[in-house]
Amino acid sequence: MDGAESEAVARALSDAFPDRTVDRLTGVGPSWNGANETVGVVFADGTRAFLKVALADESHRIAREYAVLRYLRANGLLPVPEVLAADPDGDPAYLATAPAPGRELLGVYEAASDEERERLLRRVGAALAALHADRFAEHGEIVGSGTGTGTAVSGDVAEGSDPPTGLSIEFASWTDVLLATVERTREIGTSERLSGHYDAVIDCVRANRELLDRAPAALLHGDVTKPNLFVTTDADEGGAVVGGGLGVSPIDWELSHVGDPARDLVRAEDQLLNGFDSTGPGRFAAALREGYRDRAGGLPEGFERRRPVYEVVRTLGRSGFVDQWATYLDEPIEALVERADAELRSRLDAV
Secondary structure (H helix, E strand, O other): OOHHHHHHHHHHHHHHOOOOOEEEEEOOOOOOOOOEEEEEEEEOOOOEEEEEEEOOOOOOHHHHHHHHHHHHHHHOOOOOOOEEEEEOOOOOOEEEEOOOOOEEHHHHHHHOOHHHHHHHHHHHHHHHHHHHOOEOOOOEEEEEEOOOOOOOOOOOOOOOOOOOOOEEEEEOOHHHHHHHHHHHHHHHOOOOOOOHHHHHHHHHHHHOHHHHOOOOOEEEOOOOOHHHEEEOOOEOOOOOEOOOOOOEEEOOOOOOEEEOHHHHHHHHHHHHHOOOOOOOOHHHHHHHHHHHHHHHOOOOOOHHHHHHHHHHHHOHHHHOOHHHHHHHHOOOHHHHHHHHHHHHHHHHHHO
């Protein structure tokens, strides 16, 4: 952390845990989002927490994640970390949570056999289906907790009582919500080399407004990656979790919104299985979808019709961060730029 980041973390840490002695702070792995800083916290008594601090005031990210975590725990939709302290309006805004139950999927997946990976992916698919079962009357942006305009909002809260566990939602058409996620990607993107891709993607989304706006409205995670999923190991040979439940605990809900479940599933498959311009094994994609079908009774309505549009949107995960990919893949950035440009053209042609 540089000086400004260190100062922001120190202020948030003092505010979140004024009566606790901190032994040390730890890293939490690489992040491609420069708007936040997240650190692990080890207290003197050996207990742990995670602290996320906003370094830039944009898009209600801390308020959104705080609201969604409380909403999920209150409604029992999925196991998620407990919120220990939060101030979405603070200077800086911050969110402190307990560790997620289980082990990070990234490490478990890398050590697993192909058969074990399929079982893990079925569980992830089932967890997504369980989340998407929470349907809304309209699409919209989650802006915080409380008595906002959303359908999932709790009632008025007396002064001095606990914060509400409902969601405050600013309703909009699904096309407009999707366009807002594109703009958020632009905000946190780390490379301008392919900045024209944003406008090309926006044009594609707008051109398909009629198709997109017919999509169902569900609570979406928005960033289903292996580091954002924790799994318990109490599963039988068929992949079912012993004692009930799904055994999958997602973290990092700051990009969540109310949108088309097909988009979440397309993004999850891409982030979990695919590379910069390569596609993962078909058996693994099939396992993810099988888990989803088993839980939901089928894939999201209209999945195949809207999938090509979402695959266009997914290219921004490459072109907007091509410099990061170059470091990760240890390849010349010029080669990645050329390949990302060709991939976008190919996906646009498929819509």
